[in-house]
Amino acid sequence: MPYLEEIELKPIGFVKTKAIGKKVRDKSNVSEIILQRNLAEALEGIEDFSHLFVMFWMHEISKEERRTMKVHPRGRRDMPLQGVYATRTPHRQNPIGLTVVELLGVQGNIVTVRGLDAFNGTPVLDIKPFDDWDLTEDVKVPRWWMSLEKERSEKHKTQ
């Protein structure tokens, strides 16, 4: 390893949402990202993008959870054990969350977005515009992913 120093990050702001528990994962959930006041000018022009990547620090993950090697996808014991890097589990060496959100508006240092699955008070590390380079064709996913997704969409239909 040519470089094994520790890396220090500082939150650029935090998430403000009324959603609690599982409701955070609802795609229609609207949240505010409250940036540090001095970073407001670093948002200039962001409103011309429709979608953003939000990177956030999942601060509730313990040191022990960060040593997890394998998980059952979404905690489902009927799904095959997978390496953490084959899933989006928060239990990973560096628990950085990543979500594509819809940008609803910007006012000063406050960015309003739809679809951010982060809890109230979560520190935000970075915001990046989503652009055509991030669109990918012929995306393939494993069988377990499709089976969970099918189940989810059927559940939605019957609600």
Added chain:
Amino acid sequence: MPYLEEIELKPIGFVKTKAIGKKVRDKSNVSEIILQRNLAEALEGIEDFSHLFVMFWMHEISKEERRTMKVHPRGRRDMPLQGVYATRTPHRQNPIGLTVVELLGVQGNIVTVRGLDAFNGTPVLDIKPFDDWDLTEDVKVPRWWMSLEKERSEKHKTQ
């Protein structure tokens, strides 16, 4: 700010590539991600995905560069100044790179990918599978983005 502690990350591995300078940004560039040996088991199942997100630490960015508020997109002075969060510049508070790559293969602790625009020796922070939830419709980008993209594709055509 409810939480302003510093956050410490450790690289999970590093990038190995023969590409240097601008060639790193060539979408056909093949790189290896060499993970720490003990993390090999955390890759199990990743080969069932076609695409990954790679998060990496842009370690060559200085403390001063991390205080940048505005930039000309891709260094082009003929493009309007934008806030850093409206661009993908490495000059940002937390210089974490994010790229969607194509997964070519996995062998032990080595992940071979196509399209990773990170220099040789770059520390890797996280790898996440790209799935259908990350696909987004009706993506809108600013006029400056489209004009740079048009230029780029015309340049490619004439090469």
